[in-house]
Amino acid sequence: MNADVRIAIDGFNLALPHGTGVATYGQALGDAITSLGARLDGVFGIPVGIHPELREILFYEALGRGIPQGPGLAAVRAVREWFGQYRRTQMFDVPMRGLIVQGAIARRLPRFERIMSSARLFERADRYFARTGRFLPIRVSDPPHIMHWTYPVPIRMQGTSNVYTLHDLVPLKLPYATLDRKRLYYRMTETIVREADHVCTVSESSRDDVIAQFGIAGDRITNTYQCVSTAQTRQDHVGDVTALFGLKPRGYFLYYGAIEPKKNVGRLIEAYLGSQVKTPLVLVGAGAWQADEDLRLLATGAAGSHNAFGRRVASQVIRLQYLPRALLLQLIENAKGVIFPSLYEGFGLPVLEAMQLGTPVITSDRSSLPEVAGQAALMVDPYDVGALTAAILALDTDDALADRLAAAGTEQAQRFTQDRYRARLGAMYDTILAKAPRTGRHMPKGWE
Template identity: 45%
Template sequence: MTVAVSRPFHVTLDGFNLALPRGTGVATYARTLSEALKGMSVQVDVLYGLNIPSHTPTALREVLFYDRLGEEEPKTKARFLSERWKARQYSALAGCTAQTIPADSRIDARSFGERMPAFDCLLNARDLFFVAAQRYRATRRFMTVNLPEPPDVMHWTYPFPIRVKGARNVYTIHDLVPLRLPHTTLDDKGYYFRLMNDLCHHADAICTVSEASKRDIIAFSPQAAPLVHNTYQTIRVPSVSLNSSEETLRDVLERLYGLRLDGYYLFFGSIEPKKNIGRLLEAMLSSSAERPLVIVGAMAWKATGELRLLERCLNTGRVIRMEYLPERDLMTLVRGARALLFPSLAEGFGLPVIEAMTFGTPVMASREGALPEVGGDAVLAVDAYDIPQITAAIERLDRDDALCAKLRAAGPGQAARFDMHSYRARLETFYADVMRAPVKHP
């Protein structure tokens, strides 16, 4: 990395989403970012907020780390005057100091291989993200964290009211869906709005993942314009999914999932209002398509209507639901699908579209958010709010082999615009710009 320092460039990432029990888009972003940085010879540390007391013996910290990785973030207050309650009060008042999590051969961590980021050092500050949010709600102040070795850049992969002392603090804002489509999320809109504006004061830079998201951020916070950088995103595709033969793919689909190669449509992601599942299901039921729609995703929030409609669709046999699949298995389904159906109401980037195009799987996508940037002319574009148009697009994909062949041919070239090499180049430019600017809070 071309930054004038006498040691490896040093970036710390947060592990908030990486620690959640189920994968999220932000967790995928953080893992991919960590791998991109390691490929740039950057020192990468990852800061978690698990319930590991500061007085825990060194040898036990790693045991507790893997024991508690994947637990839900705490939602309630600790018992009054308990040791944990006192620790939280102290952190809220005085900030906190992270501790190193040993990484040695005593723990067999191979089961966590797919969910762990690339890292040089793991760090933990007990209940960090919960305490910081509580403090911000009460005082509108950011929490300060001390790290054993302050990095050049602390890259928060999500907007948190936290800063690391002695580092340049940058924050990734993926989208502004809670403000642009407030009816689709459960976020506290007042909290989110205040935090977005306060980040402009605390951040040394704001990173985002598309020109659409950059425009939205500036529209809500014009003062952020000089701080906002778009690096886009990239994906990690398991080589076994990309390189396996068509015969193997056909066999896996039939034996494990009862699906035919090219014999089904696919949607994957959280089942929530912004994903437009309701209109997609209505279009599917209205269409004359012979192939079923496979939906891979967990029920999220405000999805009661979608759930009722989904249950009706499941009874017809035209929709198949799978709640969760590991990344490698999911990519197998992506590769074997007739097409990905993704008429989302809003996307900061749209990883599923890139993943499908990489495999040469045809894509139907809406014209909302970043999807036109990501899909370009290599997707079949639809109006997200027009059910007859979505229906007609499904029927075209079902019958028009020439159209599907055209999309299969165009997809990989469009996806290559967002490959790892391009992503690293954009990251290098971003961090170089950050390092040239004066530190806001030394």
């Protein structure tokens, strides 16, 4: 790609202290853009103030501690935010002078050449869209050639080509499984499909859903799939899972992700307890909406062993909260199997991460998950507790099956390497840049 090309991504999820699957996507996307030879900009919603000498400090403070509340009482903040809807959104450049001791924070961000931020940009955009039905327009000096929004947000940057990633349509496919405001979500997605310069998605399943639901032309939506790096894992520290969690390598099953309805954790627990296997089940993830319902089968009041990250909450079930990524990768790599029986996924990163690390996988036969797993996992109907129980029993007792799945998973993961992701992403960007002159976009040298 031409070295004069500048592509921006948003920091909507990158700014979250504990990250999300979309934060992982954003980081991988940013790394891929720089490896393509383009220059990378970042757009954030962090309050950095009007004083240039403080912006870098305030930016990294928010990354490390979370975006602070505005000053004053809650009622005063609400009034200030209400009036703020009517002010023009002002974007500030964050000087990158290298004066901050970044430590682990640096690993959460791609290598940005330029960072721009406006206080609570994404919250303001949501309110603006709810009030007007239009996307919040933002203007920056010297805009990038492409603005790639990593999540469906109601914002449009002026003077550039706006690309939006629609990971899935879960709020519309499983409306009973999310708290999204469905009318607002539908209107926003419909507007993206109608007005975006291009739409990006992460699986053929999601691409088909968007086409079927909104009728977008096939040449305006591209599936780039995803990639993820598990290089942080440390092969020489296998004993960590025993020292930190009291677990034996290859001696536990693992689920990780949010505990919410679409993840199907309730049926997973029911199937696991019904299997009566002696191998412990480790659940890693924060409780979200209806988590108590999903965890109802666990005897949460039972006494059990404790460690720094959580405790044993049933005879053979260990629940852990958020873990630093390096520790999570250790748990994945040393598990007997990763179980991910989600009802619906745009991609399903846990399946790919487990396969990359040579860990057998049990997953769902729905949505995008068969695309990711191929023939390298035990596939089950996520609504069939009996089928999930049988899969757990098979993986627990059949070492030959586990070895075959581990080997097949490592091979299947090669379909989603960083090189292949870069190639798909680069082809999409080339298509967008080639169309830009016809829509009046400014172009990098060599594209006129």
